[in-house]
Amino acid sequence: MSSTTDKIKGTANQAMGNMKQAAGKATDSAKLxxxxxxxxxxxxxxxAMGEAKDAVKHGADKVAEEANRKL
Numbered sequence: 001m002s003s004t005t006d007k008i009k010g011t012a013n014q015a016m017g018n019m020k021q022a023a024g025k026a027t028d029s030a031k032l033x034x035x036x037x038x039x040x041x042x043x044x045x046x047x048a049m050g051e052a053k054d055a056v057k058h059g060a061d062k063v064a065e066e067a068n069r070k071l
Contacts, residue, residue, distance in 0.1 A: 010046030
């Protein structure tokens, strides 16, 4: 998966998780609240993965750029 895809899916999971938590609070459903919190945390992890992929790519690009300068 690309970094952009990870970030988009992460944002969607965070939003859905927040909605589930709100629905769980409104219906007094601890199960739905817990599912929502889990989905929100999954979204945070997906976004972090996307950011990490961007950082690695940026680092690799800098190394390649420096190597090309030395040639």
